[in-house]
């Protein structure tokens with residue numbers, strides 16, 4: 608078997624008396640869409656934040672292509688490790704325009720000054736490539752609808768062109784058409800050989816686009832299935848606890 612692009616082993620994390628993750632494991636491979644599902648509060652976003660370095664795990668290791676990431680690392684160093692992320696709360700800067708938001712972390716400069724023209728052109732190209740219709744990239748993100756913001760946040764992460772993309776609820780605020788569009792983007796990234804870890808409550812989306820589904824319940828991995836080997840009924844049962852976890856899945 609290949610080395611996983613992302614491998615989390617024995618991740619444990621508590622916030623005071625709240626145990627968010629307990630011996631959480633996840634392995635995602637090249638060219639794979641790996642869905643992470645579970646009820647509210649199951650620990651999904653915490654897992655993403657541990658990968659990105661926003662939170663530090665109490666125990667366990669995060670490996671990228673077989674190398675452990677440093678225990679203490681800044682979220683700003685994420686790109687160097689080949690990872691881009693769209694957080695559940697998006698983390699866009701509302702008072703800045705679309706083009707600036709898309710370029711944050713890599714603003715184009717010319718003669719030491721911000722190259723606004725290039726920034727706008729880049730933004731149009733990125734959005735055009737992703738078939739996102741935006742009339743004016745100088746519109747402040749704070750003026751966009753929730754769904755439009757979500758697409759901009761996804762575009763920003765895709766633009767970084769990293770081997771591993773983490774998406775936390777990418778379709779939560781989206782209508783039917785935009786959800787399908789995000790699905791197309793995910794399929795394209797997968798076809799390009801990227802690894803996508805995608806948290807979603809939308810089981811229709813998950814069953815349509817994921818190769819593997821891992822279920823988190825009360826901070827523990829209860830099962831991991833290839834999508835073709837499972838059903839929605841089984842996944843729902845694993846999420847709610849109506850179906851018992853796999854032997855050995857809970858460490």
Ligand SMILES: Nc1ncnc2c1ncn2[C@@H]1O[C@H](COP(=O)(O)OP(=O)(O)OP(=O)(O)O)[C@@H](O)[C@H]1O
Nearest residue numbers: 622625626627645646647648649650651652653654
């Ligand atoms: N910064 C924090 N401080 C204290 N408790 C936290 C913090 N972040 C998460 N928690 C707690 O950890 C548990 C897991 O939260 P997490 O956000 O990871 O859940 P989730 O699976 O992403 O849920 P949702 O589907 O609602 O987004 C919850 O009980 C939550 O209250």
Ligand SMILES: [Mg+2]
Nearest residue numbers: 651652653695
């Ligand atoms: Mg969450």
